[in-house]
Amino acid sequence: MLDFExxxxxxxxxxxxxxxxxxxxxxxxxxxxVLFGGKSARKTGTLAEVKAALGHREVQEFGGIEPNxxxxxxxxxxxxxxxxxxxxxxxxxxxxxxxxxxFVAAAVEFDGDPWTILETHGSNVTSAMPFASVLTLPATGxxxxxxxxxxxxxxxxxxxxxNPHTFPLFSILDPTKTYxxxxxxxxxxxxxxxxxxxxxxxxxxxxxxxxxRFAEGLLQTLIEIGPQTIANPEDYDLRTNLVWTAxxxxxxxxxxxxxxxxxxxxxxHELTARYxxxxxxxxxxxxxxxxxxxxxxxxxxxxxYAERVWQITGGGDDERxxxxxxxxxxxxxxxxxxxxMADYGVRADAIDGLVGQLKAHGMTAxxxxxxxxxxxxxxxxxxxx
Amino acid sequence: MLDFExxxxxxxxxxxxxxxxxxxxxxxxxxxxVLFGGKSARKTGTLAEVKAALGHREVQEFGGIEPNxxxxxxxxxxxxxxxxxxxxxxxxxxxxxxxxxxFVAAAVEFDGDPWTILETHGSNVTSAMPFASVLTLPATGxxxxxxxxxxxxxxxxxxxxxNPHTFPLFSILDPTKTYxxxxxxxxxxxxxxxxxxxxxxxxxxxxxxxxxRFAEGLLQTLIEIGPQTIANPEDYDLRTNLVWTAxxxxxxxxxxxxxxxxxxxxxxHELTARYxxxxxxxxxxxxxxxxxxxxxxxxxxxxxYAERVWQITGGGDDERxxxxxxxxxxxxxxxxxxxxMADYGVRADAIDGLVGQLKAHGMTAxxxxxxxxxxxxxxxxxxxx
Numbered sequence: 151m152l153d154f155e156x157x158x159x160x161x162x163x164x165x166x167x168x169x170x171x172x173x174x175x176x177x178x179x180x181x182x183x184v185l186f187g188g189k190s191a192r193k194t195g196t197l198a199e200v201k202a203a204l205g206h207r208e209v210q211e212f213g214g215i216e217p218n219x220x221x222x223x224x225x226x227x228x229x230x231x232x233x234x235x236x237x238x239x240x241x242x243x244x245x246x247x248x249x250x251x252x253f254v255a256a257a258v259e260f261d262g263d264p265w266t267i268l269e270t271h272g273s274n275v276t277s278a279m280p281f282a283s284v285l286t287l288p289a290t291g292x293x294x295x296x297x298x299x300x301x302x303x304x305x306x307x308x309x310x311x312x313n314p315h316t317f318p319l320f321s322i323l324d325p326t327k328t329y330x331x332x333x334x335x336x337x338x339x340x341x342x343x344x345x346x347x348x349x350x351x352x353x354x355x356x357x358x359x360x361x362x363r364f365a366e367g368l369l370q371t372l373i374e375i376g377p378q379t380i381a382n383p384e385d386y387d388l389r390t391n392l393v394w395t396a397x398x399x400x401x402x403x404x405x406x407x408x409x410x411x412x413x414x415x416x417x418x419h420e421l422t423a424r425y426x427x428x429x430x431x432x433x434x435x436x437x438x439x440x441x442x443x444x445x446x447x448x449x450x451x452x453x454x455y456a457e458r459v460w461q462i463t464g465g466g467d468d469e470r471x472x473x474x475x476x477x478x479x480x481x482x483x484x485x486x487x488x489x490x491m492a493d494y495g496v497r498a499d500a501i502d503g504l505v506g507q508l509k510a511h512g513m514t515a516x517x518x519x520x521x522x523x524x525x526x527x528x529x530x531x532x533x534x535x
Numbered sequence: 536m537l538d539f540e541x542x543x544x545x546x547x548x549x550x551x552x553x554x555x556x557x558x559x560x561x562x563x564x565x566x567x568x569v570l571f572g573g574k575s576a577r578k579t580g581t582l583a584e585v586k587a588a589l590g591h592r593e594v595q596e597f598g599g600i601e602p603n604x605x606x607x608x609x610x611x612x613x614x615x616x617x618x619x620x621x622x623x624x625x626x627x628x629x630x631x632x633x634x635x636x637x638f639v640a641a642a643v644e645f646d647g648d649p650w651t652i653l654e655t656h657g658s659n660v661t662s663a664m665p666f667a668s669v670l671t672l673p674a675t676g677x678x679x680x681x682x683x684x685x686x687x688x689x690x691x692x693x694x695x696x697x698n699p700h701t702f703p704l705f706s707i708l709d710p711t712k713t714y715x716x717x718x719x720x721x722x723x724x725x726x727x728x729x730x731x732x733x734x735x736x737x738x739x740x741x742x743x744x745x746x747x748r749f750a751e752g753l754l755q756t757l758i759e760i761g762p763q764t765i766a767n768p769e770d771y772d773l774r775t776n777l778v779w780t781a782x783x784x785x786x787x788x789x790x791x792x793x794x795x796x797x798x799x800x801x802x803x804h805e806l807t808a809r810y811x812x813x814x815x816x817x818x819x820x821x822x823x824x825x826x827x828x829x830x831x832x833x834x835x836x837x838x839x840y841a842e843r844v845w846q847i848t849g850g851g852d853d854e855r856x857x858x859x860x861x862x863x864x865x866x867x868x869x870x871x872x873x874x875x876m877a878d879y880g881v882r883a884d885a886i887d888g889l890v891g892q893l894k895a896h897g898m899t900a901x902x903x904x905x906x907x908x909x910x911x912x913x914x915x916x917x918x919x920x
Contacts (some may be wrong), residue, residue: 151549151772151775151776151779152550152551153551153553154547154549154550155546155547155548156543156546156547156549157545157546157547158543158544159542159543159544160542161540161541161542162539162540162541162542162791163540164536164538164539164540164541164791164792165537165538165539166538168538238701252868260811343576357772357775357776358776359759359760359776359780360752360753360756360776360779360780362750363748363749363751363752363755364749366748366752366754367745367747367749367751367752368745368748369747370748371744371748372743374744375744387536387742390536390538390742390792391742391743391744391745394536394745394792395744395745398745403788406547406549406774407549407779492544509829
């Protein structure tokens with residue numbers, strides 16, 4: 151096991167009807183900004199339920215946070231908080247809204263150009279105002295971690311920041327609030343969480359038995375419930391397991407003390423940036439090809455994955471590895487997610503541009519051993535066509 | 536899945552050489568009380584290493600905390616902290632020292648009779664002074680939870696308290712600091728952690744797939760490494776997995792959203808109180824008999840335990856259940872722990888007294904459904920002879 155630090159102070163309040171607990175969790179004198187995305191928070195009644203739970207507290211709204219939250223929009227929320235002397239942020243939404251709220255929380259208290267928070271990946275943040283979340287979309291795990299991805303439209307920069315001060319104080323996870331999500335978004339959430347787990351698990355062995363078994367348990371759970379919860383959106387048991395799995399997939403626990411990959415995410419980001427393909431779908435396109443390309447570097451863990459997650463025990467090593475990757479593809483397709491670039495209209499002539507973007511963004515040494523060069527990324531992209 | 540709250544703000548600092556990080560983790564101006572148990576903290580050099588890491592900070596000592604930490608001794612530490620105006624507590628030891636430190640942290644700030652902290656099980660605690668731990672014995676999980684068991688010798692009362700303010704700020708887990716522990720203590724730690732997991736897992740199904748798989752992963756890890764780490768005390772990989780498993784066995788995670796049993800602990804406590812048998816050994820005596828006695832109430836989870844933890848798939852339901860319980864006994868014996876009351880010199884004539892104690896302590900409705908009556912506890916004890 152590698153050395154690690156684990157710290158995660160976010161309180162999780164999980165179950166039906168838990169939005170009403172906001173009244174206990176937020177100071178009575180709080181002056182709140184409630185942040186949300188598009189129209190669904192209002193249409194589903196979740197926003198109204200949140201405001202009812204907040205009772206007589208001063209509440210202002212900031213809507214319209216985009217799927218890839220933009221610096222340009224969030225800076226307006228920062229101005230509103232300062233101007234109106236608000237002192238508590240409440241995100242109502244999925245990963246984008248929560249990510250955006252993290253940035254606002256840090257930027258309000260930041261003395262200087264807030265863009266430098268992103269340029270330094272959060273290392274220059276020394277405080278953040280209190281914030282919390284009401285989760286409506288299980289996928290990114292942002293509800294129980296301190297990371298955020300923010301896009302600056304003007305320069306098409308997409309940067310990650312994290313800081314010990316940017317954990318949500320609490321997150322309310324009421325699985326019934328996810329029932330109205332379209333099947334496409336649930337499928338994306340399953341694929342996103344699945345890939346988060348794989349990126350922290352399918353590397354090389356370091357005798358981290360607990361982390362391996364936790365990751366395998368989360369993967370097996372997603373394999374069991376993924377297609378089922380899409381087919382039965384109001385099955386409470388299925389949905390609770392999806393929500394809790396997606397949270398645990400990226401709260402720091404399974405990644406503590408192990409190598410981490412994240413190359414699938416980095417290559418996938420370029421597909422989103424250039425072709426506006428849903429984040430989760432880019433992961434489903436890249437992951438199988440990446441695993442095949444890296445089968446030697448990942449051999450020991452691929453064999454473990456085959457046996458423990460897919461119960462594949464017959465055949466030689468290479469056969470078992472290929473069978474596990476094929477099962478991964480079939481699983482992603484069973485969610486209704488296409489796994490080839492051609493399915494999204496991206497053809498061979500796109501690859502030069504995508505590799506160029508990777509280079510331009512400094513993504514020239516990816517993976518758990520930092521040995522995925524642009525040439526290897528090119529081969530992965532070619533194999534994903 | 537049942538509704539739950541999960542909150543655990545303790546920072547874990549894990550790995551070789553992490554005691555040196557104390558200098559970064561504790562304010563330079565802190566005035567510390569370092570609490571520890573018997574002579575081993577000094578003899579092994581861990582105490583000296585801690586004091587060296589603390590540098591020029593004001594450091595006082597409070598040694599001699601017993602295996603079942605006593606109210607009478609801890610009150611002296613409370614007086615020392617107040618008299619000497621100390622402001623940070625550092626536990627160096629295992630569960631007993633950390634439990635005792637939690638009580639001191641709460642009692643120093645408590646206005647009133649500190650015994651009422653235990654009488655109210657911690658519900659009257661509104662603050663606690665900052666404290667942290669350097670773990671030297673993997674077993675109880677106290678290093679990453681907010682609970683403590685304190686004994687008042689004068690009245691032989693053994694009470695549990697917990698409170699949101701009594702989480703350690705941080706805990707240093709350096710597996711190499713456990714190398715010098717006697718095999719008996721490591722065996723006890725494995726059995727204690729194993730039973731903590733079982734008490735939160737082997738109840739009845741509530742569709743908590745993640746919690747089940749995490750519990751199963753921790754159990755499988757202990758089964759793999761338990762006898763090995765006793766035989767190879769300086770194998771770093773084995774010991775790291777024991778330390779991290781014991782911490783995760785009782786940090787709230789696997790118990791969130793599921794029923795919990797704890798009857799084995801409650802019945803075992805009476806064996807410790809009356810016959811001074813090691814806590815973990817009383818668990819090893821009671822657990823198999825309890826599982827047999829409760830096989831109908833626990834049928835579904837026992838079958839799951841047999842299949843997933845022990846890979847028992849042949850034979851009828853009852854055969855598989857009995858095989859899983861028998862394997863559990865064999866595992867505990869493989870640690871060098873005897874699993875019959877007779878092995879500890881406790882015979883049939885003791886049972887009336889033990890059942891009387893359970894009644895006197897209000898332990899008349901135990902288990903995940905609160906349906907283990909004193910008569911059922913008697914049958915469990917008889918089956919454990």
